[in-house]
Amino acid sequence: xxxxxxxxxxxxxxxxxxxxxxxxxxxxxxxxxxxxxxxxxxxxxxxxxxxxxxxxxxxxxxxxxxxxxxxxxxxxxxxxxxxxxxxxxxxxxxxxxxxxxxxxxxxxxxxxxxxxxxxxxxxxxxxxxxxxxxxxxxxxxxxxxxxxxxxxxxxxxxxx
Ligand SMILES: CC(C)(COP(=O)(O)OP(=O)(O)OC[C@H]1O[C@@H](n2cnc3c(N)ncnc32)[C@H](O)[C@@H]1OP(=O)(O)O)[C@@H](O)C(=O)NCCC(=O)NCCS
Numbered sequence: 001x002x003x004x005x006x007x008x009x010x011x012x013x014x015x016x017x018x019x020x021x022x023x024x025x026x027x028x029x030x031x032x033x034x035x036x037x038x039x040x041x042x043x044x045x046x047x048x049x050x051x052x053x054x055x056x057x058x059x060x061x062x063x064x065x066x067x068x069x070x071x072x073x074x075x076x077x078x079x080x081x082x083x084x085x086x087x088x089x090x091x092x093x094x095x096x097x098x099x100x101x102x103x104x105x106x107x108x109x110x111x112x113x114x115x116x117x118x119x120x121x122x123x124x125x126x127x128x129x130x131x132x133x134x135x136x137x138x139x140x141x142x143x144x145x146x147x148x149x150x151x152x153x154x155x156x157x158x159x160x
Pocket of ligand 1: 082
């Protein structure tokens with residue numbers, strides 16, 4: 001079931017993010033700080049964290065998206081991650097489709113998702129492609145020397 005995150009499940013969310021296997025300790029600290037800011041209402045309008053919970057209510061997938069500042073209707077899917085035990089069950093695709101539906105109803109035009117050009121992320125690239133995203137840009141050496149950034153986009157409405 002897809003639903004907003006709850007303050008009392010912060011430890012479970014951190015456990016999920018740790019299990020994903022993609023984030024180092026600095027990144028996990030950053031994400032913990034973001035979650036705390038979110039629960040304190042400090043992230044700003046539109047910043048949204050969702051989980052997909054299993055039958056027991058345990059969060060097994062997580063997504064975070066927000067509006068891009070100084071744009072009209074452009075949003076960024078900053079994070080999507082699924083517990084390793086729960087992958088290839090359609091959870092990430094369902095989260096993305098859910099987010100797109102919610103955003104389209106509010107007049108959002110464009111959804112971005114950014115990743116590093118790292119073979120570890122090949123599954124994510126395949127996911128974005130399946131969901132209809134196209135690679136719009138590549139910034140060389142963005143994350144570190146030799147680690148480019150890929151930006152994928154998808155229009156959310158028929159607006160030009
Ligand atoms: C990428 C990730 C979110 C995919 O989650 P998921 O729930 O397994 O994805 P889904 O089951 O919804 O997959 C939907 C489609 O995406 C593609 N896909 C997903 N994972 C894939 C993989 N590892 N290899 C190839 N294709 C993949 C497939 O086309 C899949 O459809 P199919 O199963 O019918 O072939 C998950 O592997 C993950 O959490 N990875 C680590 C975190 C990460 O990379 N996040 C993205 C950057 S923040």
